[in-house]
Amino acid sequence: MRTNSSKYILLIIFTSMSLLFLGCKSIYKTYDRSVSDAELFTQRLNEVFPSDIAVFIDRYRICQHWLGEDAYDEERGKDIERGITENCNGLKELESQIQIKYKTNEPLLMKMRQAIKDTDNGDTFPSFIYDDPQRKSKFLNEYYEAKAQYIIKTLEKQLPNYNYILERNRKISGVELLEELASARYGLEIQNRYLSGVNNNIDRINLITRYRLHSIESKLKDALSQEVRP
Known part of the structure; x- marks a missing residue:
């Protein structure tokens, strides 16, 4: 009896989460750029x-x-x-x-x-x-959502390039390569700073974007933690 009850509860939780995700997805708005x-x-x-x-x-x-x-x-x-x-x-x-x-x-x-x-x-x-302690501003919600999506898109381009340069750095050395690597890393660090502001307002962001943000942030931290060969 307990086993059936547990399965029933799990089914309800799974169904509820699925409906929540599908509901978010149906009203999910995408942004091509951040707000100026x-x-x-x-x-x-x-x-x-x-x-x-x-x-x-x-x-x-x-x-x-x-x-x-x-x-x-x-x-x-x-x-x-x-x-x-x-x-x-x-x-x-x-x-x-x-x-x-x-x-x-x-x-x-x-x-x-x-x-x-x-x-x-x-x-x-x-x-x-930015004075909106009760989170009533619809535009600030849109602002942080657009900013989060733009960070994700930017990092999706920057991270493969950085990892490619990093892999070359492991095989060969050179001043030009180090400069290229430093430039690519600087771009990642800028996005990392932007992430801080977004994370402070994570409650304003769509659940789908939060999931994507968490995933790309993990990849970013991993990339920035990699050792660079002198």
Whole structure:
């Protein structure tokens, strides 16, 4: 009786896991590239803030960019003047309107002021971009999923090449080969650093991608642990 019960439980577990996998696969979205920094900024800006505040923050950021540019010739000077006119003019008035409109929403205004402070400090990625402790951002889920898939595709190309050079290194030596090996290894180390950020957000990633990521990460660790012949 116990044996039959155990088999029944195992059958239920196996069926459930199979259905879960097939369900993931049916809605699995593939990405050909990772999300650019500009896309990340724009999408998160519009996720976090109402449209009028998002416009203000974006214009402020662009305004500060133009104010810091050097007019090294007449044509460039005209470009800078145009950029300042289009983005800086009216910012104070827009900010005042926002302060009045959202005066009862101090947390939102504080977040806006922090975004402006981050811009003034020259931060490429203002703090609001990654500030999502409750994992509510759909775009950040997409961002890390695309990044994970891109890392996998990149390593699938880099690892065979690195292992091929490594195998040549075991048979022959030479300065050029060592330089080629160092260059290939550097490429792997870059992806390894990217992996760290993805692993910190592994809960945002599709189960299929997690499995593929774990598999390629094992191969990466193995490759980086191989001894290089001097």
